[in-house]
Amino acid sequence: xxxxxYQFPRTGRxxxxxxxxxxxxxxxxxxxxxxxxxxxxxxxxxTGKLPMLVDERxxxxxxxxxxxxxxxxxGPRALDAGLSATQRxxxxxxxxxxxEHLYWSLLWLRWIDTAGWRATRTAFFGSIPPGPxxxxxxxxxxxxxxxxxxxxxxxxxxxxxxxxxxxxLAALSALLGEQDYFLGAxxxxxxxxxxxxxxxxxxxxxxxxLTDIAASYSNLVAxxxxxxxxxxxxxx
Ligand SMILES: N[C@@H](CCC(=O)N[C@@H](CS)C(=O)NCC(=O)O)C(=O)O
Numbered sequence: 001x002x003x004x005x006y007q008f009p010r011t012g013r014x015x016x017x018x019x020x021x022x023x024x025x026x027x028x029x030x031x032x033x034x035x036x037x038x039x040x041x042x043x044x045x046x047t048g049k050l051p052m053l054v055d056e057r058x059x060x061x062x063x064x065x066x067x068x069x070x071x072x073x074x075g076p077r078a079l080d081a082g083l084s085a086t087q088r089x090x091x092x093x094x095x096x097x098x099x100e101h102l103y104w105s106l107l108w109l110r111w112i113d114t115a116g117w118r119a120t121r122t123a124f125f126g127s128i129p130p131g132p133x134x135x136x137x138x139x140x141x142x143x144x145x146x147x148x149x150x151x152x153x154x155x156x157x158x159x160x161x162x163x164x165x166x167x168x169l170a171a172l173s174a175l176l177g178e179q180d181y182f183l184g185a186x187x188x189x190x191x192x193x194x195x196x197x198x199x200x201x202x203x204x205x206x207x208x209x210l211t212d213i214a215a216s217y218s219n220l221v222a223x224x225x226x227x228x229x230x231x232x233x234x235x236x
Contacts, residue, residue: 001073003028003035005066006044006052011123012205015232019103020063023196024051027067029231030079030187063196064095067189079189087183091190094175094182097168098197104153105165106201109208111144112154116208123206166213172198173217180226187230195227203228 005028007021016022028035038054045052045061052061053069060069071078080088109116125137148154153161172194181187182194200206201214202224214220229236 001033002056003033004038004054005035006038006040006054007050008042009039013235014199014204015235017123017200017204017206018050019106019196019200020049020099021051021196022199023193024053024063024066026195026199026227026231027063027070027079027189027192030189030192031070031074031077033070063193067192071189079187083183083188087188090175090183091188094172094190095193097171098193101153102165102168102197104148104151105161105168106197106208106210107144108148108154108161109165109210110206111141112148113158113209116206117141119206119208162209162213165210169201169210169214169217169220173220176219176223178219181223187227191227195224195231198224199227 005021005024007016007025008018011017014022015025025035025037040050040052042048042050044050046059047061049061051063051066052059053066054060055069060066071080075081080091083091110120111117121133121137125133128136145154153164156164176182179185181191183190198214198220201208201210202221204211225236
């Protein structure tokens with residue numbers, strides 16, 4: 001099996017500031033499969049989004065499709081092989097919450113919120129000369145704003161967006177409780193997803209208003225530290 005993970009360029013301390021890319025790489029680390037990362041623009045992927053996995057010659061865009069593909073290959077060694085129907089349902093609901101809701105809050109705070117945008121522009125476009133930096137950054141920012149309004153969350157006030165994101169974090173903290181991982185003492189595929197997003201909120205150099213809110217949940221902070229030590233020990 002030759003695996004190449006196509007993702008955005010690394011911009012800081014975290015392996016990737018895209019939560020979906022970090023999810024895919026965290027999964028690969030959890031299962032211990034060898035892979036190489038390839039820095040690529042999103043148009044290289046058939047969906048126009050990253051991450052994308054190339055397994056031999058086969059292109060697999062979408063982090064969930066990547067996880068499903070590798071879980072199928074791993075068979076009895078798959079991370080979720082022994083899960084009950086209830087645990088699978090819990091994973092599904094956690095995943096939907098972070099990918100379809102919490103993600104949009106983080107996106108809004110990074111790209112649209114004035115303070116977040118200053119940091120995002122520097123992190124993502126800082127290596128481009130100032131003229132084109134403002135042009136390219138502005139164009140992508142307008143697309144993100146359009147997407148976020150289309151989703152619906154960006155139609156609300158900043159306070160409401162923060163409130164809803166805080167509800168997601170509170171729910172994640174309550175579900176995790178005193179456990180080491182979301183489904184118990186050992187990590188499963190949902191932990192790759194959870195760390196992709198929580199790591200991007202808590203551990204990224206790109207801080208937003210959500211970073212301090214998440215930092216008040218001590219079990220989420222400890223969880224990120226645990227995941228980082230387990231999956232990316234070179235960062236600790
Ligand atoms: N459902 C996809 C979502 C991937 C996604 O939204 N990636 C974003 C970066 S976090 C992207 O590539 N955006 C580029 C664009 O929309 O042009 C997955 O799970 O991989």
